[in-house]
Amino acid sequence: MSGACNDPKTFKSDLKPIWCPGCGDFGVLQAVYRALAAIGRPTHEIAFISGIGCSSRIPGYTTVYGFNTVHGRALPIAQGLKTANPDLLVLVAGGDGDGFSIGGGHVPHAIRRNHDLTYIVMDNQIYGLTKGQLSPTTPKGETTVTSPYGSFEEPVNPLLYCLAYGAGYVAQGTPADLPGLTALIEEGLRYPGFAFINIQSPCVTYGDSEMQMKEQRAALRPLLAEGHDGSDRIKGMDLAQQYGRTLHTGVFYRNPTPPPTYDQLVRERQADQGKDQPDRRRALDRFAVRH
Numbered sequence: 103m104s105g106a107c108n109d110p111k112t113f114k115s116d117l118k119p120i121w122c123p124g125c126g127d128f129g130v131l132q133a134v135y136r137a138l139a140a141i142g143r144p145t146h147e148i149a150f151i152s153g154i155g156c157s158s159r160i161p162g163y164t165t166v167y168g169f170n171t172v173h174g175r176a177l178p179i180a181q182g183l184k185t186a187n188p189d190l191l192v193l194v195a196g197g198d199g200d201g202f203s204i205g206g207g208h209v210p211h212a213i214r215r216n217h218d219l220t221y222i223v224m225d226n227q228i229y230g231l232t233k234g235q236l237s238p239t240t241p242k243g244e245t246t247v248t249s250p251y252g253s254f255e256e257p258v259n260p261l262l263y264c265l266a267y268g269a270g271y272v273a274q275g276t277p278a279d280l281p282g283l284t285a286l287i288e289e290g291l292r293y294p295g296f297a298f299i300n301i302q303s304p305c306v307t308y309g310d311s312e313m314q315m316k317e318q319r320a321a322l323r324p325l326l327a328e329g330h331d332g333s334d335r336i337k338g339m340d341l342a343q344q345y346g347r348t349l350h351t352g353v354f355y356r357n358p359t360p361p362p363t364y365d366q367l368v369r370e371r372q373a374d375q376g377k378d379q380p381d382r383r384r385a386l387d388r389f390a391v392r393h
């Protein structure tokens with residue numbers, strides 16, 4: 103590794119992104135570089151885990167440890183990694199399909215365990231990589247290659263989903279507001295516990311024309327400007343109900359008194375048990391073959 107840890111360029115790999123020109127994920131990548139630089143930890147202390155999808159290519163474009171895993175399985179792998187090495191800063195990424203259809207069953211468990219992970223979902227309301235099928239966040243009535251007559255299905259609300267399961271930090275951003283998105287990712291990384299950031303990242307090839315960068319810029323409704331400070335979970339849930347109708351950005355909820363994380367509890371239990379345990383080498387002696 104070379105370069106200062108507070109320089110965004112330090113986190114940029116030599117791999118050139120193969121996203122379509124104009125894809126929102128380029129902006130998300132810039133926000134990740136800047137947020138990691140603001141945190142200032144060296145690359146070997148950071149791991150970036152993703153699932154499968156256009157968005158899930160993101161770790162490869164950074165210089166931190168990366169694993170582009172299996173569709174819908176970023177969170178289980180990230181939890182295993184964090185448990186094995188709690189000192190790592192672990193960032194998790196994926197798409198709306200990755201996180202809320204095939205991987206949707208993992209989200210509540212990662213939240214209730216309260217691993218100290220930051221999960222960013224590039225929500226473009228479509229399956230981008232596989233060429234434009236309906237995703238769990240596609241709005242009702244939307245025409246896609248798998249809903250030629252308009253979708254009949256109610257979309258999943260990722261914000262309410264994570265708030266309902268008790269995530270301690272829930273926010274929404276967009277690359278249409280890069281400084282705002284950078285601040286949210288940085289804050290998520292600093293939050294001691296499970297942090298979720300839904301990112302309205304436009305798919306320029308298959309996405310809805312109303313959710314492109316220019317349209318988003320015109321529709322932005324920052325939560326702070328609405329007087330929402332993020333400490334009230336119920337008010338956050340109330341605002342989150344407008345997902346898909348109003349483009350709120352900012353923090354819906356930040357637990358003012360974060361409970362202990364899974365990793366902290368594991369360390370406490372290990373320290374507690376270690377007190378009365380025989381020396382590990384002597385414990386292994388019990389299994390040694392004696393002649």
Ligand SMILES: Cc1ncc(C[n+]2csc(CCOP(=O)(O)OP(=O)(O)O)c2C)c(N)n1
Pocket residue numbers: 154155156157158173196197198199200201204224226228229230231232237
């Ligand atoms: C087990 C499995 N099922 C299906 C696929 C095919 N597949 C790859 S990516 C993807 C959806 C991608 O959509 P999303 O997660 O929203 O990411 P995006 O490409 O939009 O960023 C699908 C269905 C796969 N790779 N593995």
Ligand code: SF4
Pocket residue numbers: 120121122124125126127156157226230231304305306307308309
């Ligand atoms: S298909 Fe959509 S999500 Fe995938 S790279 Fe192209 S613009 Fe981005």
Ligand SMILES: [Mg+2]
Pocket residue numbers: 155197198199224225226227228229230237
């Ligand atoms: Mg998608």
